[in-house]
Amino acid sequence: MRIATKPSVMNFLNEIATQYPAAISFAAGAPALQFFDRMDHASILSALQCYERHACTRTSSICTTQRLLQYGPTGGLINDLIAQQLQVDEGIAVTADRVLVTSGCQEAISLCLAALCPTPSDVLLVCNPTYIGATGAARNHRIPIEHIPNTGSALAAYIEDAAKRLHHRGYNIRALYLIPTFDNPTGYVLDIQEREEILTLCARLRIVILEDNPYGMFRFDGVPVPSMAELDHAGCVIYLSSFSKTLAPSLRVGAATLPFTLFGSRNAREELMRELLESKSLLTLNTSQLNQGIAGGILLQQNMSLRSWVEPARSLYHHNRNTMLNCLDREFNAMNKQIRWNKPEGGFFISMSLPFDFDSDAVTDCALRHGIIVMPMRFFALDESQNRDIRLSFSSVSPQQIQEGIRSLAKYVESRLASEMPPQ
Amino acid sequence: MRIATKPSVMNFLNEIATQYPAAISFAAGAPALQFFDRMDHASILSALQCYERHACTRTSSICTTQRLLQYGPTGGLINDLIAQQLQVDEGIAVTADRVLVTSGCQEAISLCLAALCPTPSDVLLVCNPTYIGATGAARNHRIPIEHIPNTGSALAAYIEDAAKRLHHRGYNIRALYLIPTFDNPTGYVLDIQEREEILTLCARLRIVILEDNPYGMFRFDGVPVPSMAELDHAGCVIYLSSFSKTLAPSLRVGAATLPFTLFGSRNAREELMRELLESKSLLTLNTSQLNQGIAGGILLQQNMSLRSWVEPARSLYHHNRNTMLNCLDREFNAMNKQIRWNKPEGGFFISMSLPFDFDSDAVTDCALRHGIIVMPMRFFALDESQNRDIRLSFSSVSPQQIQEGIRSLAKYVESRLASEMPPQ
Numbered sequence: 001m002r003i004a005t006k007p008s009v010m011n012f013l014n015e016i017a018t019q020y021p022a023a024i025s026f027a028a029g030a031p032a033l034q035f036f037d038r039m040d041h042a043s044i045l046s047a048l049q050c051y052e053r054h055a056c057t058r059t060s061s062i063c064t065t066q067r068l069l070q071y072g073p074t075g076g077l078i079n080d081l082i083a084q085q086l087q088v089d090e091g092i093a094v095t096a097d098r099v100l101v102t103s104g105c106q107e108a109i110s111l112c113l114a115a116l117c118p119t120p121s122d123v124l125l126v127c128n129p130t131y132i133g134a135t136g137a138a139r140n141h142r143i144p145i146e147h148i149p150n151t152g153s154a155l156a157a158y159i160e161d162a163a164k165r166l167h168h169r170g171y172n173i174r175a176l177y178l179i180p181t182f183d184n185p186t187g188y189v190l191d192i193q194e195r196e197e198i199l200t201l202c203a204r205l206r207i208v209i210l211e212d213n214p215y216g217m218f219r220f221d222g223v224p225v226p227s228m229a230e231l232d233h234a235g236c237v238i239y240l241s242s243f244s245k246t247l248a249p250s251l252r253v254g255a256a257t258l259p260f261t262l263f264g265s266r267n268a269r270e271e272l273m274r275e276l277l278e279s280k281s282l283l284t285l286n287t288s289q290l291n292q293g294i295a296g297g298i299l300l301q302q303n304m305s306l307r308s309w310v311e312p313a314r315s316l317y318h319h320n321r322n323t324m325l326n327c328l329d330r331e332f333n334a335m336n337k338q339i340r341w342n343k344p345e346g347g348f349f350i351s352m353s354l355p356f357d358f359d360s361d362a363v364t365d366c367a368l369r370h371g372i373i374v375m376p377m378r379f380f381a382l383d384e385s386q387n388r389d390i391r392l393s394f395s396s397v398s399p400q401q402i403q404e405g406i407r408s409l410a411k412y413v414e415s416r417l418a419s420e421m422p423p424q
Numbered sequence: 425m426r427i428a429t430k431p432s433v434m435n436f437l438n439e440i441a442t443q444y445p446a447a448i449s450f451a452a453g454a455p456a457l458q459f460f461d462r463m464d465h466a467s468i469l470s471a472l473q474c475y476e477r478h479a480c481t482r483t484s485s486i487c488t489t490q491r492l493l494q495y496g497p498t499g500g501l502i503n504d505l506i507a508q509q510l511q512v513d514e515g516i517a518v519t520a521d522r523v524l525v526t527s528g529c530q531e532a533i534s535l536c537l538a539a540l541c542p543t544p545s546d547v548l549l550v551c552n553p554t555y556i557g558a559t560g561a562a563r564n565h566r567i568p569i570e571h572i573p574n575t576g577s578a579l580a581a582y583i584e585d586a587a588k589r590l591h592h593r594g595y596n597i598r599a600l601y602l603i604p605t606f607d608n609p610t611g612y613v614l615d616i617q618e619r620e621e622i623l624t625l626c627a628r629l630r631i632v633i634l635e636d637n638p639y640g641m642f643r644f645d646g647v648p649v650p651s652m653a654e655l656d657h658a659g660c661v662i663y664l665s666s667f668s669k670t671l672a673p674s675l676r677v678g679a680a681t682l683p684f685t686l687f688g689s690r691n692a693r694e695e696l697m698r699e700l701l702e703s704k705s706l707l708t709l710n711t712s713q714l715n716q717g718i719a720g721g722i723l724l725q726q727n728m729s730l731r732s733w734v735e736p737a738r739s740l741y742h743h744n745r746n747t748m749l750n751c752l753d754r755e756f757n758a759m760n761k762q763i764r765w766n767k768p769e770g771g772f773f774i775s776m777s778l779p780f781d782f783d784s785d786a787v788t789d790c791a792l793r794h795g796i797i798v799m800p801m802r803f804f805a806l807d808e809s810q811n812r813d814i815r816l817s818f819s820s821v822s823p824q825q826i827q828e829g830i831r832s833l834a835k836y837v838e839s840r841l842a843s844e845m846p847p848q
Contacts, residue, residue: 014497030494030495031494033490033491033494034490036489036490036493036494037490039489039490039493040489041469041472041473041489044489044714045465045469048465049465065460065463065464065465065468066457066458066460066461066463067457068674069460069463069672069673069674069675070454070455070457070460070672070673070674071454071668071673071674072673072674073438103527103676103708104708104709106706106707106708106709107707107708110706110707114564133705133706133709136702136705136706137706137707139706140538140703140706140707244495248493248494248714249493249494249495249496249709250492250493250494250495250496250712250713250714251493251712251714252527252676252708252709252710252711252712278560279564281560282530282534282557282560282561282563282564283530283531283534283561283564283707284527284528284530284531284676284708285528285530285557285673285676286676287676288674288675288676288712288715289674290468290672290674290675290715291712291714291715
């Protein structure tokens with residue numbers, strides 16, 4: 001267990017991208033720009049007008065642009081619409097009073113961690129590797145972090161071990177941060193049995209699961225798995241919504257949805273919501289009502305489901321994933337057998353294992369000599385176990401860039417193998 | 425010194441306002457709704473288009489709505505425009521690299537406090553009473569708070585005393601939160617000599633001044649006083665910008681502007697900026713680029729000065745203050761001489777002293793029986809010294825409401841005097 005050291009990962013990658021603007025980047029996990037074509041000025045306005053008409057008929061208190069421009073309730077304005085979308089798209093039955101609208105999902109993570117881990121013996125458990133926004137937020141709050149291997153399976157046993165180990169040392173795991181569907185950075189999906197096991201265990205150990213699900217809408221093949229919030233009957237899942245990949249990152253609208261009870265206690269859930277509201281009021285006051293209006297308007301226009309709204313993007317990412325997998329097969333098949341990659345059924349990322357260390361120098365070398373930027377998995381890691389892995393994002397590149405980029409990556413890998421690996 | 429206890433002030437006031445929707449409220453410090461008439465859909469769009477044209481000619485990297493909808497740099501997009509506005513409107517010479525754009529000014533306060541007070545012996549100094557968003561943010565970060573009387577003068581002596589007192593106990597004041605122009609909640613303005621004294625002292629004691637200035641643009645009479653950032657030559661002022669009162673709260677765009685050097689060290693300032701960026705990236709990732717685009721567009725359309733933009737609002741608030749002062753004179757002049765109020769030269773607030781305690785019960789009583797909601801000053805206080813004071817906000821009420829409301833307040837005060845005060 002450790003208090004994570006400061007990552008300056010994002011700065012490093014930004015600098016690389018700025019220094020080598022012509023390089024093809026598989027590093028950024030951003031949505032495709034062309035997916036925003038539907039959110040031109042007219043559409044933004046139309047969404048806003050749609051929300052204003054809705055708010056006007058629903059209650060007389062918020063019915064004009066003027067009122068949308070004013071301060072608003074700390075907890076949010078479109079909680080009922082987000083609740084309905086969760087019901088329709090995710091099968092999660094939820095009432096508006098359990099939804100906290102946040103200034104992006106990152107704020108939800110930060111607020112929840114602070115509320116769940118108030119004392120120095122309260123620990124956050126994460127998979128290793130994991131999204132650095134979660135470990136970074138924990139570090140910001142000086143919350144100790146424990147990690148288990150991000151294997152995509154058998155997690156319950158690891159969690160139980162970690163809990164026992166820590167308990168002996170006077171620590172308690174209070175929260176488990178998980179991206180169970182199309183994980184960042186690995187692309188893994190937890191199957192339903194895995195989810196049930198984790199839920200049963202966490203209910204017993206009173207560990208709150210923070211289920212982050214930014215990529216769940218982007219499944220390309222395979223059978224959909226219910227969200228952990230849908231499977232949760234013990235009151236241990238806080239579901240984190242992000243609209244950055246489904247609508248647009250610039251709206252900075254996200255949400256945390258609390259379970260009906262917290263481990264069986266409705267009072268405890270209400271008390272947690274009060275704490276979250278209090279903290280949010282001191283962090284960002286409230287989430288932009290203008291942006292909530294735009295997001296709410298799109299939800300209304302789409303009859304509370306974003307499934308068909310994201311379809312063009314899903315289809316584009318699907319095609320990109322296929323292209324990347326085909327290119328990897330073509331370019332790497334004849335190479336060293338220690339080179340492996342997974343075949344994710346959705347999401348933005350493929351993870352790849354190399355037979356040599358891949359560090360910051362390798363990033364620079366790739367960018368400078370091969371015109372390609374990839375993400376070392378060690379940037380997401382809490383130990384040395386990921387030093388040979390990389391994350392390849394296929395969300396914000398064109399098929400042509402993927403072909404060119406994977407070819408360049410193969411050349412880089414070949415040159416590394418030639419210079420470092422003993423002949424076999 | 426103390427770690428402030430949790431205020432549920434805002435919740436209490438929201439509940440009161442909800443329970444008594446017909447009551448006239450002098451409690452909210454929100455801008456007037458009619459001031460937003462200029463920000464109708466067409467104007468919002470026109471501002472956005474203006475920013476997009478500007479960004480397009482300035483750099484090729486951000487020139488379409490699509491790019492505005494994407495993730496953006498942690499530190500902000502319109503830093504150069506905010507820097508220019510600070511130069512034009514406030515006389516503060518500043519370069520874009522010293523500006524951090526935040527999700528509202530509240531985030532800037534929270535980020536700065538955390539960065540300036542990292543260890544348990546680092547103390548925030550505030551005036552008493554003061555804005556609860558500052559003390560609340562400190563509490564959220566478990567930063568100890570020391571307070572000095574909010575007298576509007578002779579602050580330097582109080583600061584020096586507090587620093588000595590704390591130093592003996594092993595504590596160090598790292599930050600001083602101040603609203604030197606039209607203070608919230610008192611309405612006070614620090615004169616130039618007062619500002620110079622505080623600056624000299626804080627430079628010597630290495631206390632960073634967080635200069636919060638949400639109301640500075642709204643001066644009705646008297647002579648303008650330079651901001652503390654303008655007077656700062658030692659590198660001890662972080663200037664906090666809010667656009668909530670000048671543009672609209674719903675944009676959630678604010679900024680923290682660092683001094684050229686931090687107490688003489690440019691490296692220290694750059695290091696502080698890096699820390700703030702790192703923390704912001706883990707709190708809200710970045711500030712909505714859409715909203716930055718709207719704010720930036722208005723700045724461009726207004727030639728980087730918001731003076732004429734806010735003129736209708738300034739004029740409205742001026743008229744409201746005059747109305748409130750006239751009403752107070754008329755209604756309270758013949759009453760108990762212990763009833764006093766100040767005559768602020770600008771801002772949103774008048775502070776008033778009563779000859780009896782004014783608590784939550786009094787708020788409810790006022791709302792229920794007299795149809796008027798006022799803010800007990802004790803809500804902003806860190807001790808019992810403010811128990812008899814109230815804050816009257818004149819920003820979001822009409823002159824007619826002011827007349828009616830002050831008349832009702834006088835009736836309430838009369839009834840309290842009759843029931844509680846001994847006959848004189």
